Amino acid sequence: MDILGWVLVILLFVIGMAGTIYPILPGALAIYAAFFVYGFFFSFKEFGFWFWTIQSLIVIILFIADYAVSAWGVKRFGGTKASVVGSTIGLIAGPFVIPVYGLIIGPFGGAVIGELIAGRSLEQSIKAGWGALVGLFTSVVVKIILQLVMIIAFILWLVF
Structure with missing residues (x-):
């Protein structure tokens, strides 16, 4: 049973880290679930108030940062709310519509389409699309760092 417990914990860590790149995967929630799997298979006694507080705060920060950093990228490049909504839709739908490349084309195209629908020029729309990509890549870096902090804190x- 110990081996099964560790396999599940590691599998959830891998799914969590893959979720930083592929948005349909649960990301931080998979890593958080790994802590419960460990507790059920081994023991919860190692985890006290501070462990759960720190890990919960990181998860909350991850959810807020994920949206805020992506929106920041769009806004920084002159995008409006329409491109934020469009890039979010593109981020979710892109990988399904265009496997592999949809993760990049989706947010870019969604932001451009959102801006065009809002009546902005093609030049402004493309600039907002680039902002969506900058926000996406920045968000991925932030998620990777914070999720690694979660895993390292668990190990420590x-x-x-």
Whole structure:
């Protein structure tokens, strides 16, 4: 049973990290679930108030940062709310419509289409699309860092 427990924990960590790139995967929630799997298979006694508080705060920050950083990229490049909504729709739908490349084309195209629908020029719309990509890549970097912090904190909590 110990091996099964560790396999599930590691699998959830891998799914969580893959979720930083592929938005349909649960990301931080998979990593958070790994802590419960560990607790059910082994013990919850290693995790006290501070562990759960820190991990929960990181998850909350991840959810807020994910949207805020993406929106920042669009706004920084002159986009409006229409391109934020469009890039979000493109981020979710893109990988399904165009496998592999949809993760990049989706947010860019969604932001451009959102801006064009809002009556902006093609030049302004393309600029907002680039902002969506900048926001996406920045968001991915932030998620990778924070999710690695979650995993490292988990390991350190077990060791010390």
